[in-house]
Amino acid sequence: MSTAKNIKPTESELEILGILWEKGSGTVRDVHEILEKSKDAGYTTTLKLMQIMHEKGLLKRDTSSKTHVYEAAISQESTQQQLLNKMIDTVFNGSASQLVLQALGNHRSSQEELDKIKQYLNEIEQQQKK
Amino acid sequence: MSTAKNIKPTESELEILGILWEKGSGTVRDVHEILEKSKDAGYTTTLKLMQIMHEKGLLKRDTSSKTHVYEAAISQESTQQQLLNKMIDTVFNGSASQLVLQALGNHRSSQEELDKIKQYLNEIEQQQKK
DNA sequence: ATTGATCTACGAATATTTTCGTAACAAATG
DNA sequence: CATTTGTTACGAAAATATTCGTAGATCAAT
Known part of the structure; x- marks a missing residue:
């Protein structure tokens, strides 16, 4: 099983994944603005989460421009x-x-x-x- | 909505609830022995969890005998x-x-x-x- | 060039969940 | 009756997850 990821996203991580699956891709601000509707957390909180998710391999990102663009790395x-x-x-x-x-x-x-x-x-x- | 419980069992708590729903009721040892098969945690860990769940109103218990008997308090x-x-x-x-x-x-x-x-x-x- | 807005990085504080050691007690065993 | 076994209670450590303040970089508009 090559693609068998035993990855276990947390609650918050799942919310972000859900948004990115639906949008395809997005910046931290994009995600944060959607997240804000149902939650209440600061911008840097969302940022930090997405950075962690990137470290874990849950998200891919394009850092070619100043504002990074993220997308889900797991299906x-x-x-x-x-x-x-x-x-x-x-x-x-x-x-x-x-x-x-x-x-x-x-x-x-x-x-x-x-x-x-x-x-x-x-x-x-x-x-x-x- | 009178019975609307906004209760959010944790991961471990769900496992215990699942066991009790299936068994109907059981002692800490009963639950622990089943839990052990898929997890590895000490007996007192299971005990503590079930005590916390009782405090939270997730479990009911009968303390009439030394060994307490628990059952799920939420459907x-x-x-x-x-x-x-x-x-x-x-x-x-x-x-x-x-x-x-x-x-x-x-x-x-x-x-x-x-x-x-x-x-x-x-x-x-x-x-x-x- | 200076200001202001926006962004990332990072560290650390908080909060939550999970785990377990230890003590006290009761019941069974020898 | 002394010892072993099984039980609850409790506190606190350890592990995880969440939150946010602050600093520094970049860029656009004055």
Whole structure:
């Protein structure tokens, strides 16, 4: 397993990763301004966090201009998967479908999304028949 | 919202809650023995954690005999929901169905479980037609 | 050139979480 | 009854995570 990162972002780090995954890339100020909406921390706090994340290999950055531009260095998918696995393990008695039911239950999903899920379920069933 | 607990169990606390939800109730030793399998910490560490959790209102306990018996004081479902919501928010761009797809993707689910999910999807669709 | 705004770097203080040693007590064992 | 075993309580150390003040650099506008 070459890409198997056993990296464990902290709570705050995940918030920053989330923002960068969505934006693609951004400066400390970009990230900070979004973060501020839901949190309250100073600018240098966000800066420091992102610097630490860069040291840890969680973020890449372009320092060619004065204002550095950051982006996530770990994939959203693999991080999602890792977090899901732990969550299923500790809080959902090891049952992925229990998690799925719970997630579907409380979030109003669009018809389009539901269709996508259904379609996916069919694909899974097809595969398992083989 | 009367029961709206804004309680945020830590990582270790979640592990203990998970065990107690599954067992129903147990002594410190019970919990510790299970915990030991995946972690390595001393007995008094587990004890201390459970004491703190009791102080915080995360666990109930029966002290009528020398060896205390603990059980979870917060519901598994509401905790699951709270964690899911945060996760969807920070890591899944706010999309519950994205989480569902990811969860289905990597965990091999039994046919029975898949059926249950399908059935649930139908129920949701029915409700939304109203 | 001087000022002001903005940025990075860095160190350190705070806060939080986790870990464990030690003491006191009770129950079981010999 | 003395000893060993298992338990709780408690305090504090250790490890981690978060926050921020301050200094120095860069750049733009006066």
